[in-house]
Amino acid sequence: QQPVQSPQAVILREGEDAVINCSSSKALYSVHWYRQKHGEAPVFLMILLKGGEQKGHEKISASFNEKKQQSSLYLTASQLSYSGTYFCGILYSSASKIIFGSGTRLSIRP
Amino acid sequence: DARVTQTPRHKVTEMGQEVTMRCQPILGHNTVFWYRQTMMQGLELLAYFRNRAPLDDSGMPKDRFSAEMPDATLATLKIQPSEPRDSAVYFCASGEDWDTQYFGPGTRLTVL
Numbered sequence: 001q002q003p004v005q006s007p008q009a010v011i012l013r014e015g016e017d018a019v020i021n022c023s024s025s026k027a028l029y030s031v032h033w034y035r036q037k038h039g040e041a042p043v044f045l046m047i048l049l050k051g052g053e054q055k056g057h058e059k060i061s062a063s064f065n066e067k068k069q070q071s072s073l074y075l076t077a078s079q080l081s082y083s084g085t086y087f088c089g090i091l092y093s094s095a096s097k098i099i100f101g102s103g104t105r106l107s108i109r110p
Numbered sequence: 111d112a113r114v115t116q117t118p119r120h121k122v123t124e125m126g127q128e129v130t131m132r133c134q135p136i137l138g139h140n141t142v143f144w145y146r147q148t149m150m151q152g153l154e155l156l157a158y159f160r161n162r163a164p165l166d167d168s169g170m171p172k173d174r175f176s177a178e179m180p181d182a183t184l185a186t187l188k189i190q191p192s193e194p195r196d197s198a199v200y201f202c203a204s205g206e207d208w209d210t211q212y213f214g215p216g217t218r219l220t221v222l
Contacts, residue, residue, distance in 0.1 A: 030208065032211075041213035042153070042213050044210045044212070047209065094208075098155055100152060100154075102152050103153075
């Protein structure tokens with residue numbers, strides 16, 4: 001089952017913060033986050049394994065809430081380079097295959 | 111700077127023709143993935159290999175699609191016969207198991 005991402009789109013001014021959520025109807029094994037710029041390939045951001053850990057990458061971090069079956073991606077003090085579509089991909093077990101959400105389009109304006 | 115390479119980058123063909131897409135994964139990666147991306151369906155996993163063995167190809171239409179990995183430096187995805195609904199961007203990615211996946215630039219396929 002495809003994870004649900006919210007919001008579908010968000011527009012920010014440079015320097016503002018954003019949160020993108022990825023929700024599942026079943027227990028998750030891991031969550032993967034990717035960013036894709038228009039006309040380019042997806043680029044890996046981070047992976048989170050079940051356990052509620054939080055990871056960081058520059059000013060982009062993410063959390064994994066096992067109880068809520070949800071992961072959130074946090075972008076702080078957004079930069080123009082953060083624009084793109086963010087996808088979460090989930091695995092339900094170590095033996096399952098990845099299923100991607102439909103993406104969240106993030107636009108950053110100067 | 112190791113990268114995944116894909117050829118061709120663009121392909122326009124007519125319905126019914128055979129299409130072959132090629133991918134050279136990053137040396138040392140044990141897992142190779144094939145994805146298809148369309149506006150309607152988003153990013154879909156078609157098939158993946160680990161240590162050159164096909165592990166899952168349930169994401170692709172078996173009657174017309176086939177994926178192979180003849181050696182560690184080459185993965186292929188074939189469509190025969192192609193149909194207009196196959197028009198999409200096809201990405202190859204490689205990595206270590208389900209860890210970081212490095213995507214190639216993609217093959218944009220248009221079937222007329």
